[in-house]
Amino acid sequence: MAGGFVYNAIDQTEVATAEIYGKAITDIMLKDPKVVAITADLAKSTKLGDVLKVCPERVINVGIAEQDMFGVGAGMARAGMIPFISGFSAFTSMRACDQLHTDICYQNVNAKIIATHAGTSFGQAGSTHHAIVDLAITRAMPNLTVIVPADGIETANAVNAAYANNGPYYIRINRGFDRVLYDTQDYGFEVGKAVEIHPGTDITVIACGSCVFQAKQAAEFLENADGLKVRVLNMHTIKPIDEEAILKAVMDTRRIITVEDHSVIGGLGSAVSEVMAKSGKGCAFKMLGHQGFAPIGLHEDIMSAVGIDANGIISAVREVMKADFEEDDNWDDDV
């Protein structure tokens, strides 16, 4: 585990995911004077309060100016500092897209972007503040590592990993509390390596972010109710994607469902399908995610309405389990 800072389940039942980020970045900044936190009028919303208490001079607030925030961050990185740039993911990915592309990724600077209020976790704020295309944007950016932690503890792991490794990172976290998935940081988090949350051989659900807990719940329910063995992979790193885990799932279960709080175009589902298509291996496949702009509501209500909650995953699993393509398929003839 990078960084050496420890968070536990109690931390994340008491504080929101972004607050765990706030604690993690504070620990790092106390240790390393080269780290700076940059924000665009969202120091409070992105939970930089602890940092403001201990090293206010290293919190740079540029006002409501995301393009400037990225340019300033790139300049500071170029001058040897390590900026953690935090803002709402809708604006870090879209409003400052050119700066992210050119100043951060093209220059390949050592800057870390903490994109909060991810997916539809801003709920009632609506589509102006939802981020359902940010993975499509950031996944296409060369040099950028893209991580979607599933809960607070994984957020701490991702932040520590980003700090420990050189180069630009985009870490996408939710507003408010995430359902607790991990009770310890020592579960083998490694950038680019999926984590198996639930074992299974009948079908694999590959999830990221807030959908991982939902997939775990669905798997537990289906085991009891339908006797199905559902493998659940927490694909926390969207880029570089864990090709090995995906191909293993194809070979072992031959049925895959992806689930994400993001558009079905360009995000986790697309990344998984690209790996499968390149492999030449056939597989029953379904992508769960946003088909259009999301409705307004509480995050959990939106997830339910869109079918990316446990109920939606259960329905999708039952549907995909009915696919009987295997009988007329000859794996020996595969390209």
Next chain:
Amino acid sequence: MANLSKQEWTALENKAYELRKMCMQTTMWAGSGHIGGGLSVMDLLTVLYYKYLNIKVDEPQWEDRDRFILSKGHAAIAYAPVLCDKGFNDPEMLKTFNLSGSKMGMHLDSNKIVGVDASTGSLGHGVSIAAGTALAARLQNKDYLTYVVTGDGELGEGSNWEGFMTINHYELSNCIVFIDRNHCMIDGPTEEVMKLEPVADKMRAFGFNTICVDGNNIGELCDAIDVAIARSKEKCAPTCILMDTLKGAGIKSVAGDYHCHYMALDDDTFTKYSKELEEDYRNRLARVEKEGK
């Protein structure tokens, strides 16, 4: 009367003339290039790189070096010759400028061309990056200065004004902003495409101590930079040097004409423009005699 000695001024004019010729030659090798905006900013590049910038050619990433950011990144056709002439890069590279497979493209890549502090090209990025390097200097108690130059048409990008606000808010007097006011953009004169005036008032309203100079007069430029450097010693309102320039400065038949933004040269025009550059150089030397100390 400028503060610059005639001797130093003459040396800088010699260098500016040499670099203008290299810019023209590079354009010939490349087949075409952004001559207009390159020549308008060439005098600034000359005084910064041959008089002011505290940099080490043998240690290009020296952490205490002054930074220079060419926000108007398309002026690379003028900047690349400077970086080669200084010794950061092999001058032979200029023969590959803009050619397929070259490391030296139309807009310089800071990870490929030695001495480039920021990869620019997409307009409206340099000011914020400069604010970042200047803020880093303050946080790390370093004395280096950051110099950034934007075009005037470039100021249409709103991101510049975000960057100006940051430089003003954090009183980054260690960040010196230049505006290359050559009055032209691709589609025509700036005031016809999108009104920009009053530029000086706008910069003052954004908190900058704004000095207006003839940006193609090396003596005036140096005087203004001296003032900006003196102010940089303490945290205070930043300085903007608004440079009134001519697009294509030095080549009489195109100077001031927006059509020279991007040009191809053939043997005849190259010969003609070379003669005009020489004539301009002689006129500049006469000015040194008149205005130098």
